Amino acid sequence: MPELPDVENFKRYLDATGLHKRIEHITLTSEKVLHGVTRQKLAAALTGHALSRTYRHGKHLFAELDDGPWLMLHFGMTGFLAYFQNLDDDPEHDRLRLDFDNGYHLAFVNQRLFGEVGVVEDPAAFITEQELGPDALALDEDAFRHVLAERRGQVKSALMDQSLIAGIGNVYSDEMLFQAGIHPKTLISDLDDAAVHTLYAAMMNVLNVAIDKGAGSADLFDNLPQGWLLPHRDEGAKCPRCGGAIEKVSAAGRGAYICPQCQPEP
DNA sequence: AACACACCCTGGACGC
DNA sequence: TGCGTCCAGGGTGTGT
Numbered sequence: 173m174p175e176l177p178d179v180e181n182f183k184r185y186l187d188a189t190g191l192h193k194r195i196e197h198i199t200l201t202s203e204k205v206l207h208g209v210t211r212q213k214l215a216a217a218l219t220g221h222a223l224s225r226t227y228r229h230g231k232h233l234f235a236e237l238d239d240g241p242w243l244m245l246h247f248g249m250t251g252f253l254a255y256f257q258n259l260d261d262d263p264e265h266d267r268l269r270l271d272f273d274n275g276y277h278l279a280f281v282n283q284r285l286f287g288e289v290g291v292v293e294d295p296a297a298f299i300t301e302q303e304l305g306p307d308a309l310a311l312d313e314d315a316f317r318h319v320l321a322e323r324r325g326q327v328k329s330a331l332m333d334q335s336l337i338a339g340i341g342n343v344y345s346d347e348m349l350f351q352a353g354i355h356p357k358t359l360i361s362d363l364d365d366a367a368v369h370t371l372y373a374a375m376m377n378v379l380n381v382a383i384d385k386g387a388g389s390a391d392l393f394d395n396l397p398q399g400w401l402l403p404h405r406d407e408g409a410k411c412p413r414c415g416g417a418i419e420k421v422s423a424a425g426r427g428a429y430i431c432p433q434c435q436p437e438p
Numbered sequence: 439a440a441c442a443c444a445c446c447c448t449g450g451a452c453g454c
Numbered sequence: 455t456g457c458g459t460c461c462a463g464g465g466t467g468t469g470t
Contacts, residue, residue: 174463174464175463175464178463204446231464246464246465248447248463248464248465249447249462249465250462250464265448283447283449284446284447284448284449284462284464285446285448286446286448286464286465287464288464288465323439323440324439324440325439325441326440329440329441334464334465341463341464342463342464344463422442424441425443426462426463427463
C-alpha cells in the first residue's frame with residue numbers, strides 16, 4: 173500500500189540497509205518499470221556507485237548516487253524494498269536488484285508493474301516537472317486551507333490529487349475522512365472552518381501514526397490504535413467507533429469505504 | 439475545472 | 455479442483 177507513510181518507512185529501511193555500499197552490479201528483471209531511462213543508462217548510473225542519501229516527496233523515493241544523479245523509485249499499487257544476503261531470499265516480483273560489494277542485495281519488488289524506476293539529475297526539478305504538490309507532511313494548517321480554497325469538487329478527490337498534495341492515496345484518504353467524520357463526497361465548499369481544522373488534524377494524525385506503527389509492513393494493522401478504519405476496511409465489517417456496518421461507495425473514481433453513521437452523506 | 443471511465447499489469451478471491 | 459469473472463492500495467489519457 174505504497175502511499176506516503178509506506179514510502180516513508182521504505183525510505184527509513186533503505187537508510188538503515190542500503191547506504192554507502194558500492195553497487196557492483198544490477199539485475200533488472202523487467203524493463204516495464206523503467207521510466208524515462210534505458211536499461212543501459214540505469215546500469216551506467218548505478219554500477220560502481222553507492223547510495224549516499226535518500227529523499228522522499230509524496231509517494232516518490234529518491235536515492236542519490238554518490239554526488240551524482242538520483243535513483244527515483246515509485247511503487248505504484250504494489251511493492252516494497254527488501255534487503256537480504258542469500259539470493260534464496262530474493263522475493264518474487266523483484267524487478268530491480270542492486271548487488272552490493274558486501275554480498276548483500278537490495279530489491280525493488282513490484283508485483284503489478286505499475287511501479288517506476290528512473291534516474292533524475294535533481295529531485296526538485298523532477299517534482300516540478302511532474303507537477304507534484306507539496307508533500308502532505310510538510311503542509312501546515314494554513315497551507316492546507318489554502319490548497320483546499322483553490323479547489324472545488326469533492327473532498328476525497330482533492331486529498332488524492334497529487335498535484336494539490338503529494339502522498340495521499342485511496343486507503344489513507346478513507347482513513348482521514350473517517351477519523352474526521354466527513355463523507356468522501358462532501359463538497360469542499362461545504363466544509364466550514366471547523367471541518368477543515370478537523371480534517372487537517374486527521375490528516376496529520378493518520379500520516380504520523382501510520383508511519384510510527386509500521387506502514388508498509390504486514391504488522392501495521394495489529395499495531396494501530398483502536399478506532400482506526402483501516403483493519404475494518406471491508407464491506408459489512410463493523411465500524412470500530414459505532415459498531416455499524418461499513419459500506420463501500422464509489423468516490424473519486426475508486427472504491428471508498430465509509431461508516432454511514434459516522435460520516436453522514438452530505 | 440471536475441468527473442467518469444477505460445486502460446496499463448498481475449494475481450488473489452469468489453462464484454459456479 | 456478447475457475455470458471464468460471481478461477486483462485491487464497508482465497514474466494517465468479521453469470524452470463530457
